[in-house]
Amino acid sequence: MHSEIKYWFLRDHKLFRVLSNDQLKQLCVITGFKEGKKGDIIYFSDSKEPRIYFLKKGAIKISEVDVNGNEITKEIIQKGDLFGELSLDTTIANNEFAQVLTNSVTICSFLLKDFEALMEQHPDLALSYTKLVGLKFKKLKNSYSNLVFKDARSRLIQFLKDWAARDGNETLDAIVIENYLTQQDIAHIICTTRQTATQLLNQLETEGHLKYDRKELVLDKQFVLQN
Amino acid sequence: MHSEIKYWFLRDHKLFRVLSNDQLKQLCVITGFKEGKKGDIIYFSDSKEPRIYFLKKGAIKISEVDVNGNEITKEIIQKGDLFGELSLDTTIANNEFAQVLTNSVTICSFLLKDFEALMEQHPDLALSYTKLVGLKFKKLKNSYSNLVFKDARSRLIQFLKDWAARDGNETLDAIVIENYLTQQDIAHIICTTRQTATQLLNQLETEGHLKYDRKELVLDKQFVLQN
DNA sequence: CATATAATGTCGGGTAAATGACAAAACCCC
DNA sequence: GGGGTTTTGTCATTTACCCGACATTATATG
Numbered sequence: 001m002h003s004e005i006k007y008w009f010l011r012d013h014k015l016f017r018v019l020s021n022d023q024l025k026q027l028c029v030i031t032g033f034k035e036g037k038k039g040d041i042i043y044f045s046d047s048k049e050p051r052i053y054f055l056k057k058g059a060i061k062i063s064e065v066d067v068n069g070n071e072i073t074k075e076i077i078q079k080g081d082l083f084g085e086l087s088l089d090t091t092i093a094n095n096e097f098a099q100v101l102t103n104s105v106t107i108c109s110f111l112l113k114d115f116e117a118l119m120e121q122h123p124d125l126a127l128s129y130t131k132l133v134g135l136k137f138k139k140l141k142n143s144y145s146n147l148v149f150k151d152a153r154s155r156l157i158q159f160l161k162d163w164a165a166r167d168g169n170e171t172l173d174a175i176v177i178e179n180y181l182t183q184q185d186i187a188h189i190i191c192t193t194r195q196t197a198t199q200l201l202n203q204l205e206t207e208g209h210l211k212y213d214r215k216e217l218v219l220d221k222q223f224v225l226q227n
Numbered sequence: 228m229h230s231e232i233k234y235w236f237l238r239d240h241k242l243f244r245v246l247s248n249d250q251l252k253q254l255c256v257i258t259g260f261k262e263g264k265k266g267d268i269i270y271f272s273d274s275k276e277p278r279i280y281f282l283k284k285g286a287i288k289i290s291e292v293d294v295n296g297n298e299i300t301k302e303i304i305q306k307g308d309l310f311g312e313l314s315l316d317t318t319i320a321n322n323e324f325a326q327v328l329t330n331s332v333t334i335c336s337f338l339l340k341d342f343e344a345l346m347e348q349h350p351d352l353a354l355s356y357t358k359l360v361g362l363k364f365k366k367l368k369n370s371y372s373n374l375v376f377k378d379a380r381s382r383l384i385q386f387l388k389d390w391a392a393r394d395g396n397e398t399l400d401a402i403v404i405e406n407y408l409t410q411q412d413i414a415h416i417i418c419t420t421r422q423t424a425t426q427l428l429n430q431l432e433t434e435g436h437l438k439y440d441r442k443e444l445v446l447d448k449q450f451v452l453q454n
Numbered sequence: 455c456a457t458a459t460a461a462t463g464t465c466g467g468g469t470a471a472a473t474g475a476c477a478a479a480a481c482c483c484c
Numbered sequence: 485g486g487g488g489t490t491t492t493g494t495c496a497t498t499t500a501c502c503c504g505a506c507a508t509t510a511t512a513t514g
Contacts, residue, residue: 064372066372066376068376070375070376072371072372072375072376074368074371086361086364087357087358087360087361087362087364087365088354088357088358088361089358089361089362089365094365094368094369096368116354119350119353119354120350120351120354121350122350123346123347123348123349123350123353124347126346126350126353126354126357127343127346127347127353129353129357130315130346130353130356130357130360131314131315131316133357133360133361133364134313134314134315134316134360135314135316136364137313137314137360137363137364137367138314138316138319138321140364140367140368140371141301141321141323141367142319142321143371144299144301144367144370144371144374145291145293145299145321147371147374147375148297148299148374148418149293149295149297149299151470151471152470152471182490182491182492183491183492184491184492191375192471192472193471193472193473194491194492195471195472195473195474195493195494195495196470196471196472198491198492198493198494199493199494201492202492202493202494213480214480214481214491214492378500378501379500379501409460409461409462410461410462411461411462419501419502420501420502420503421461421462422462422463422464422465422501422502422503422504423500423501423502425461425462425463425464426463426464428462429462429463429464440510441461441462441510441511
């Protein structure tokens with residue numbers, strides 16, 4: 001494959017717009033490509049050679065499992081987003097892993113040190129990247145607050161709204177989302193049990209706010225817009 | 228005051244080591260100095276002129292209060308640490324504020340945009356800064372996991388260990404911490420109520436693991452080291 | 455030193471959500 | 485299309501923790 005074809009898509013990411021074609025090519029020389037299918041686990045915590053990953057296609061979750069097997073999902077990564085050792089810190093492993101949610105994904109990755117080197121040469125890139133990490137930081141802060149201040153129902157509603165904003169297709173009076181999450185997945189995201197998530201989803205369905213099935217999720221537009 | 232005297236202490240921070248004396252001076256021209264006493268509120272996240280703050284002396288907490296008046300403390304900032312609009316993002320509001328915990332503090336601050344400008348000129352600085360934010364990100368991830376996976380007692384113990392590591396003075400068989408936190412403060416940090424925090428502290432005291440009073444906290448060394 | 459204010463101690467009742475257990479439905483694939 | 489597997493639905497029980505209420509003790513302040 002010509003590297004021209006390989007790396008064109010990085011242009012889609014705001015982060016890389018500041019780079020010249022040559023610099024993109026430079027990064028792509030050190031790029032690894034990878035396809036994945038639903039359920040695949042992409043490890044990065046334990047890796048000797050820390051990497052930054054770019055998700056070209058699909059969706060994955062960043063999760064952690066504790067000693068008792070309980071899982072929480074800290075973040076959903078969508079097409080065009082970055083994940084991996086984003087904190088540029090290679091020290092402590094923290095039990096995180098990435099798992100594919102959609103039927104298939106395409107991932108591109110580069111070595112952390114190469115990326116760092118590129119940032120050294122390119123302050124614009126460094127600054128954009130700093131903002132990207134900062135934004136993720138802020139989002140997590142928000143999840144943390146929600147977890148403490150709000151009950152499971154509110155957290156579910158908040159998540160559904162976020163999901164709709166990210167992934168939804170607007171119709172006349174509804175927002176339709178192609179559903180790649182099980183109720184168990186949703187439970188992990190909003191930090192509750194599968195049973196509670198199921199009950200709450202059915203409750204919202206009974207109230208006429210949404211229609212959930214394994215293929216798609218249809219949200220009432222009123223419901224999404226109102227606070 | 229000569230700016231030479233004013234800014235020397237920034238040298239203590241790893242972040243600023245990459246800057247030349249001239250650049251430090253440049254930052255210091257735009258620097259505001261401030262003293263504060265216990266209870267003072269230093270900063271609101273909705274400020275018109277977003278700033279980065281450097282804590283020269285003392286300790287402060289970064290908290291958020293929700294509509295019902297419930298408070299959580301997301302972070303304790305110690306001498307030598309940064310706080311403020313660290314995510315470099317001013318779009319999303321998050322109701323954070325910083326409040327002084329110790330009897331007095333000394334703070335230095337600069338405007339976000341000036342700091343950004345400096346990073347543009349200095350990729351090294353941007354890189355170090357990203358690592359700093361990345362570390363905070365990682366710590367928050369850890370708090371998030373703890374909140375979901377562990378009960379209040381475990382979270383309290385974890386916090387006490389962290390506190391001891393940051394602030395403790397080792398004696399023969401104990402670790403002594405000068406106490407600037409009320410039980411209410413501690414409750415906010417571990418995300419529980421004041422009553423629960425009180426009960427748990429007394430429980431740990433009964434078990435012989437610690438001695439808490441308003442002046443100091445003495446932790447049994449065994450207790451801190453184990454697990 | 456007296457009094458107000460803040461911080462700590464204690465308890466019982468209430469509740470959101472976890473837990474465990476099982477059934478039904480949907481989906482996969484041989 | 486049939487058998488296994490995954491996902492969803494439902495319920496009864498339990499529990500950690502919140503909430504309110506009040507007493508007690510420590511600290512600040514005039």
